[in-house]
Amino acid sequence: MLDPVSRVRRFNRAVTSAVGALDTSFLGRGRPLGAARVLNAIGHGRTDVGDIRDYLGLDSGLMSRLLRSLEDEGLIETTAHGDDARRRIARLTPAGKREFNAYEAISNRQAKDFLSYHTQREALLAAMDLIASALGRDGAVLDEIDPRSDEARYCLGEYYAELARRFKQGFDVKLSRDPDAKDMVRPRGSFIVAMSDGLPLGCVGLKGTSGDFAEIKRLWVAPAARGLGLGRRLMDAAEKAARELGIAVLRLDTNSALAEAGQLYRRTGWTEIPRFNDDPYPDLFFEKRL
């Protein structure tokens, strides 16, 4: 009925008025929006004044005045940066912390109200993840983290769940050669996640082996983030880490049911090789010399 462009514009209209409502709800605390935004940026951990200015896109004069007004209210304190006394850092006072919490409560309530109206909660959340990832398409940041951390565990859990859905015979981690976490920590290996505003969108593991090669394991991209080139970025980061660790040969195994993955490998310089392990799940094996 509606063409794609009209559907995007219908979405824009709906969202514009919702965002407007969210903004005006912030006015209820008797502070102009600009000051409220700065206070919230500080509350969310941005302490460096220049950083806040860039994030909010403010002129330095305006920023300075907003900081002064928050200081006059007794909500923040500014001090010189330890390393560079030209830069200033801002912190919430106890009163500021209380005020920030009040803004947080408003945001949380609105989010909760929105969810509570709808019965298709999971579908709605998945749709929001998808759109937020698409809008912030350059926003995912790759971080090297411990494979035993919460973020890594979450990614691996999603990865295993997806394998279980896509393999005809299902998937049981215990039957697979689950890489030891220690093999994916420097200096033996590495584990990289893609984070977008707090949500992990993908991961990849570089697993050191006792042989003369390392393995790429657990490449996963969240459904909400597919088609954004994240898989490629993760693989590039893993290769970079491998080079840094002096690894000359990479191998990986995969399953032909994961067609996108196979395509990615072929397009990025991997060549198919014979089976090099006895894991029951993979049926395709690749190698790449760095």
Place this chain on the structure above:
Amino acid sequence: MLDPVSRVRRFNRAVTSAVGALDTSFLGRGRPLGAARVLNAIGHGRTDVGDIRDYLGLDSGLMSRLLRSLEDEGLIETTAHGDDARRRIARLTPAGKREFNAYEAISNRQAKDFLSYHTQREALLAAMDLIASALGRDGAVLDEIDPRSDEARYCLGEYYAELARRFKQGFDVKLSRDPDAKDMVRPRGSFIVAMSDGLPLGCVGLKGTSGDFAEIKRLWVAPAARGLGLGRRLMDAAEKAARELGIAVLRLDTNSALAEAGQLYRRTGWTEIPRFNDDPYPDLFFEKRL
């Protein structure tokens, strides 16, 4: 990893910055945002000044000044309303129409660019429909229309496609007793669609029969709009139309594969009756006395 509230808030952040970008793109035509918004509201068919004021949430003084500035630019003309000379109606001049088209081109380009970045186009559009419908949950307007109109045809097409997906044996319209469009037009019957900002979100038909009852047919709610109570609103509207037409008994047939529909009927005063036709698809039959 993230709790539902955090996921909604992540969405809000992503969307807020996107909306900001859309707003600033409107500034390129040398007109403040307020005036641009009024011009666009008029271009989209809102001619009544009071209506525009409510829609944009403007003070009457501010509204008046914005209208004046657009008039001075030669983009709009205002005249008194025919029925009530206190009210004013605003219309685009040819120059205003050109300017409006320029804004439309900006919006269309942005929507197109957004879509072109993403490979999961259909998933993205479905997600946008879902969220737009959820946000504008009170926004769907029920209209009585001709069952042969484009909107009605679209709804019926989606309805048949869904039956084909959900019935084990598939669905072929030709095998079903397809109601003649004439039976769903007053004074014999009625056809009602739920429209939300240009997108049809659901429909229901009231089909007059030669017997002493009328039938409810083609109750459908778009996947994007389920859980919002739209099915109930459509059924209520159909019953209201039936009462207006002096119909005392309603019947309908359905299939047990459509569980939500059966639940709705049972909850709203319908009672199960024996099969009253030989259509091959339905296996459940209901009646309601008005």
Place this chain on the structure above:
DNA sequence: GCATATGTCTGACTTTAGTCAGATATCGTT
């Protein structure tokens, strides 16, 4: 016909946001 309500407009005002040119202090480099 009159009182009251309604829709729009005007004038006078305030607040918020944003801009720009210096002033000031500090840093890194030579």
Place this chain on the structure above:
DNA sequence: AACGATATCTGACTAAAGTCAGACATATGC
């Protein structure tokens, strides 16, 4: 110590948005 670069601040300004009281014309109910 002197230099230019950098980070922030201050003052002086403008534009845009929003508020409010009252004016005016027109509609509605009695």
